[in-house]
Amino acid sequence: MTLTLTVPPRADADRLTGLPVAVIGAGPVGLAAAAHLLEQGLPAVVYEAGDQVGTSVRAWGHTRLFSPWRYVINDAARRLLEPTGWTVPRRSSLPTGHDLVAQYLEPLAQTPELAPAIRYGVHVEAVSRQGMDRTRSAGRADTPFLLRLHTSDGVEDVTARAVVDTSGTYTSPNPLTAAGLAPAANLGDRIVHALPDVLGADRARFAGKRVLVVGAGHSAANTLIKLAALAKDEPGTTLLWAIRNAGTARLGADAADGLAARGQLGSNVHGLVESGHIEQLASFEIDDVRPNGDQVTVTGRRAGDPFTVTVDVVVNATGFRPDLDMLREIRLGLDDIVEAPRALAPLIDPNLHSCGSVPPHGVAELAHPEPNFFIAGMKSYGRAPTFLLLTGYEQVRSIAAELAGDHQAARDVQLVLPETGVCTTDIGGSSSCDVPTTTAVSEGSSCCAAPAPAAPPASSSCCTN
Template sequence: QTPELAPVIRYGVRVDAVSRQGMDRTRSTGRADTPFLLRLHTTDGVEDVTARAVIDTSGTYTSPNPLTAAGLAPAVDLGDRVVHALPDVLGANRARFAGKRVLVVGAGHSAANTLIKLAALAKDEPGTALLWAIRNVGTARLSADAADGLAARGQLGSNVHGLVESGQVEQLASFEIDDVRSDGDQVTVVGRRAGEMFAVTVDVVVNATGFRPDLDMLREIRLALDDIVEAPRALAPLIDPNLHSCGSVPPHGVAELAHPEPNFFIAGMKSYGRAPTFLLLTGYEQVRSIAAELAGDHQAARDVQLVLPETGVCTTGVGGSSSCDVPAATDQATSDSSCCAAPAPAAPPASSSCCTN
């Protein structure tokens, strides 16, 4: 509530770049005392403004991961034959999917939500066929109701498992995609399935493979990011998706979110980089901790109180085979450090929700 921290709310603004006033990232003398410079794209044009501190909570939704296992985009533009995660299947995008052969790619909650909507569409639109491609042998990160600390998230997992078991959705497990090619009005997705060459031709592909941070606007900011997940280095080992579900991530705040750039922080989904384990409840506590630090209450900033709901994702097979949500190729995982080892926490506030993808 100090005057210097009073927020200035601007609408219809895009931040194109963040730097220091009169300083690029190579200059050090007096850096911490120099205001930040933000270049804004507004409805009236380009405008530069200054700030004492910057918290980047711009998220990752506009930066989806590519479909291929190599992390590269298809070599050709496939237009609307490949669509972004969570399309409005039953509304504005209905005609794009009705009566079509649809492939949903991804093993998280975005894929599950899309498949459930598509299954509802298929009941009313004859000829709609649904396929679901995942890299692993089963549906990692999607638990059943009873095992999940968030009832709605558990129900989501149970519902999509039921679609596979009933045959409404054909699951293509262990499918590593190498390329997506134009094939007339359709696309052919090619790759390897359980080590063998495999291809499937469909009318439309939904890319629900998760997201990655867009770091272009931070080129002049000194960041300390993990080499693997592109999260802050101190935070990265706490959220490594090879070892953690979103329920087993420990409390963290300003200490783990700090960068070499004084008074600059990345919070929210973007702070998790490429890790698909973020919960909104985590973001609320991150921002509270950062705000306390900027207000000078360093003790409150480091007194992080966070209890997250377990996901119950120790079952990765639709048929119920039990193993931790750790890819088979990962050699870091042990029975002592995994989602299965985390103790069950107390129930969270009803307002918390999961944003994993």
Template sequence: MSLTLTVPPRPEVDRRAGLPIAVIGAGPVGLAAASHLIERGLPVVVFEAGDTVGAAVREWGHTRLFSPWRYVVDSAAQRLLEAEGWTAPDAEGLPTGDELIDLYLQPLARTAALASVLRYGARVEAVSRQGMDRTRSVGRAAAPFVLRLRTAEGTTDVMARAVIDTSGTTNSPRSLLSSGLAPEGDLGDRVTTALPDVGRRDRARFAGRRVLVVGAGHSAANTLIALAALAEEEPTTRVSWAVRNEGTARLAADAADDLAARGRLGAAVHGLVTAGRVEQIASFEIDDVRLSDAGVRVSGRRAGEAFAVAVDVIVNATGFRPDLSMLAEIRLGLDEIVEAPRALAPLIDPNVHSCGSVPPHGVAELTHPEPDFYLAGMKSYGRAPTFLLLTGYEQVRSIAAELAGDRVAARQVDLVLPETGVCTTDAGSCCA
């Protein structure tokens, strides 16, 4: 006896059809991603943990960027803005972080195209696939993404067709200890992250205190210049600068920088050291930081010998690293050292590349084992500080093209960057 199948096999339903692409973070790169997706007619939703766009930028808003306006405005975002009558600032002007928000990000967020897709006060706590932890493979690519959000009303799960994580790294500073481990015990307000507002908001925290700045990059240099100016007004202020290497030749190299403001910064901070206004503690490997009767005791090895210094407050300008905890159920393909996507890591290695020598790259270098999931912006660079906003804008342009099915445009990456000296850690990117 034979059986005849009267019902043909049912094709698999596209469970992701009609779902938006979720962008995590409403900073410059997140809004650029949304702008490119909207231009291509793709549905998008942007989740921002803060109450406004650029919340992380606002933390260092008093700081002037190294990059002029022509390097910090995304092309698709500019087209959306100009369609509503926006006039771009002077292309050669150097904005502060606050001006970047007030003159660019906020007007962009108010455009008709973006205003309806932004969700403020929505912190993404976890990302997964519907019905699938990271161990399940069959049908994985067809399953929608699930994002767990925390809002003022509690937690909720939302679904998305694809995810672009542009949440950055500024909330995840690297450790003060050379080992990378966290210091033991709670240091309270004795430690501040990079780029405090020394001259205004945080002045009382530093005036008349013994201050140690740790880090060899541009955020350290900015802070040292501000502290030296404070010490002129408050002579009991003492400023020290701890670096792991024998010196800071990389900052000195900025004299040949196409970003002129960065070149002047390097020269200025070395002038402070030469004049004795800043004490440089070179070759200092910090092993321990803990509270003491004298304030904070910072101990370790200096040029191989035991060394310690007592201070009142520490500025941690050692850089940032990505917080990947919310991606525990996502299949990431990361370089073991830099913590960037494996194909991207050798292109951004800070031992080889400056901001301006990073080759153009896009979706091909940003793809993970998890289909349709991407890290973009500062978070895609892992622990490397060689990031420029222009690079992030090209990343999300390429990703948007890929998600729109335009594989040719996605892989035609083209980017002209300013020639720069060797890039070191600053506010999370070389634009600041």
């Protein structure tokens, strides 16, 4: 294994001169960050672990967003795209994840300004300061960041004047157990990540099987609705739905929801429960999940009493959490509960705020004790599920203005979000707002007792950044 120093240590007084801003992740918020930085005249490099943009978005690409196009296109990105002859999607239509990639992220990444700034197949293993661990203080703000990268050619160290981490949380799901710990045993493919392609590529995994979906949020509802459609065509497909609470308030049908397709989602899934297509296991706190032959046995407590259920496959739709391992040498200031920046945490508390009631915020709320280091996008919300793409876009606009020295513009944060119902009432529960979810009308609403939505199948804005 070789170690390459792409940028050698600097000997001049200003060691940051000429260095780019490093953006981690080439999802919607990462590309928006790069667009805003370039617009401010700041060089930027985007490091993407996948071999193409929107890697996580592609993983749930079969899912339709419940945010229309007008809420998922960033202004600075639009300004890069318009001179290329880009066709603007219809503002009111609801894209799938694949649409988001093909009609927006890929054209954006191919613009003359962004294309040279994106490096693919690069995993950021660690972020630190050049020649300094987190315990060193003198001259820290004037010392370049050091990013250790893993590429197909080996290990590479690069430097940057600032770092914006938009790597998201999609690859870091919350564990199934109520204690927040992973099951003790290795369960292999008996446990499936949130938002499987039930009616497409993953159909055989679920057809004719006894399936337990764990989680009380929109991604759980999406999967349940599609599983109900599958069960209609595949005899023997049995559906169970485990939630911690006695009810599912976060999935209530809300006619006032500014995102109409999401407001209908609760009605659809509750109709499936009432009609008997789904057996709901409420007040179920999972203690452990263990292999049982080709099946798995889930043990815990239901309403305080011991409870056990055996199934063929479990869908983990319990939400996501930030992966902070690569930031061990960075001085982070995170809330003890939701793992968001301390000043941001009370503004996004899911016990108090819906997606649409989170107040505008920017660089002041995102700052850490580490100068010029920021976490933006879904990852900035830690374990809170109240994130919307529009929020992430305003975050990175504010950060870019701050790094460009326009401190007033950085703090003049303005954001108008669609009003929504409460996203969640349980921080430890399932993800909600911007984890993609769908009402699955075209595939499965016919087996639901609730009325079909007026809007196409839809989900939230995004689950990656």
